[in-house]
Amino acid sequence: MREIVSGPLDADKMDYLLRDSYFCGVEYGKYDLHRLLNTLSSFEDSGDQHLCIEHDGLNSLEQFALAKYYMTKQVYRHRVRLISDAMIVRALELGIEDDHIEFLQKLYIYKDTEEYLENYLAHNDETVTVKLLKEYSGSRAGLLFSKLCKRDLFKQVFSYKLGSPELDPKLTNKLMDISKSENIQFRKELERCISRFGEINCHPEHVIVKSYSIKSVKEMARDSQAPIMVRKTDGTFSSFEEESIVFKSIDATMNEIFLEVYAPLDSVAHRARREKEGNIRSAIIDLLKKGGI
Structure with a gap:
C-alpha cells in the first residue's frame, strides 16, 4: 500500500491541490475529495496490496486528474512563479560559482558527511535570504535577491x-x-x-x-507510474484511461x-x-x- 504515500493517488497530492488552490485564491484545484476517498479501495497483485477506485468514483477521479492538470498549467507554471524560481536559481549559481560565497558553497555543494547534513538542516529560505541581503548585498547573488525581495522581477x-x-x-x-x-x-x-x-x-x-x-492530462494522471485501476461493477479490473470516456480519447504523448x-x-x-x-x-x-x- 505504498501508493498512499507515493503514487498517483497519494495523500500528499490530494492535500496540496486543495490547499494551494485555497491559498492562491483560484478554483482550478477543487475536486470532490470526500467522494474520491469514499470510493477508494484496494486489490492484491503478486502478494502486494495496491490502491484502486470503485467504478462509482470515476467522475471524482476525473475531477482530481483535471484539477492537477489545470493547477500545473495555470498556477505552478504561471510566468511569475517561473521567473521568480529562475531568478533564485541564477542568484545561487552566481553566488557559488562567481561570488565564491563560502556558506552557499557549503550549503549547496553536496557532501556525504554528518557535518553537511547538520549544516543543511540548520538553514531555510529565510536564513539564506537574510544572510545574503545583510552580509553579501554587493554580490551578484545579493543583487538578485534584493530584486526578488522588492518584487523587481x-x-x-x-x-x-x-x-x-x-x-x-x-x-x-x-x-x-x-x-x-x-x-x-x-x-x-x-x-x-x-x-x-x-x-x-x-x-x-x-x-x-x-x-x-x-x-498531457493523461500522463499527469498516471504520474509516470502504472495506470490507476478501476474495479468495475462485475468485480473485474480495468485501467482508468479505458473506463473514462473523457480520458480515453486523449493522446498521452501530447x-x-x-x-x-x-x-x-x-x-x-x-x-x-x-x-x-x-x-x-x-x-x-x-x-x-x-x-x-
Whole structure:
C-alpha cells in the first residue's frame, strides 16, 4: 500500500491541490475529495496490496486528474512563479560559482558527511535570504535577491512552444534540454547573444534562458507510474484511461514544451513594451534559425 504515500493517488497530492488552490485564491484545484476517498479501495497483485477506485468514483477521479492538470498549467507554471524560481536559481549559481560565497558553497555543494547534513538542516529560505541581503548585498547573488525581495522581477520577453518545423530538429532537442549540464556553454552563449539586443542591453547573467514541459492530462494522471485501476461493477479490473470516456480519447504523448527567456525590461507604456517584446521575439527567432549563435 505504498501508493498512499507515493503514487498517483497519494495523500500528499490530494492535500496540496486543495490547499494551494485555497491559498492562491483560484478554483482550478477543487475536486470532490470526500467522494474520491469514499470510493477508494484496494486489490492484491503478486502478494502486494495496491490502491484502486470503485467504478462509482470515476467522475471524482476525473475531477482530481483535471484539477492537477489545470493547477500545473495555470498556477505552478504561471510566468511569475517561473521567473521568480529562475531568478533564485541564477542568484545561487552566481553566488557559488562567481561570488565564491563560502556558506552557499557549503550549503549547496553536496557532501556525504554528518557535518553537511547538520549544516543543511540548520538553514531555510529565510536564513539564506537574510544572510545574503545583510552580509553579501554587493554580490551578484545579493543583487538578485534584493530584486526578488522588492518584487523587481525580470520580465518574460520570449515564449515559444518547441516542436515547430521552422527550427532544426537537432537544435529543438538541444533547446528542450537547455538546462542539462552538457548544454551549459550553449545556454550561456545564447544568453550572451540575447543580452546584446538593443531592447534588452544588459549583463548576460541577467538573461535567463530555460525550457519547461507540461505533460498531457493523461500522463499527469498516471504520474509516470502504472495506470490507476478501476474495479468495475462485475468485480473485474480495468485501467482508468479505458473506463473514462473523457480520458480515453486523449493522446498521452501530447506534451507541451516551451522555451522562455527572462530579462530586465524598463518600465514603459504598455504599447511601447508590446512593441519591444515583438522586436525581441523576432530577433530571438532569427537567432535560433541560424543555429542559436
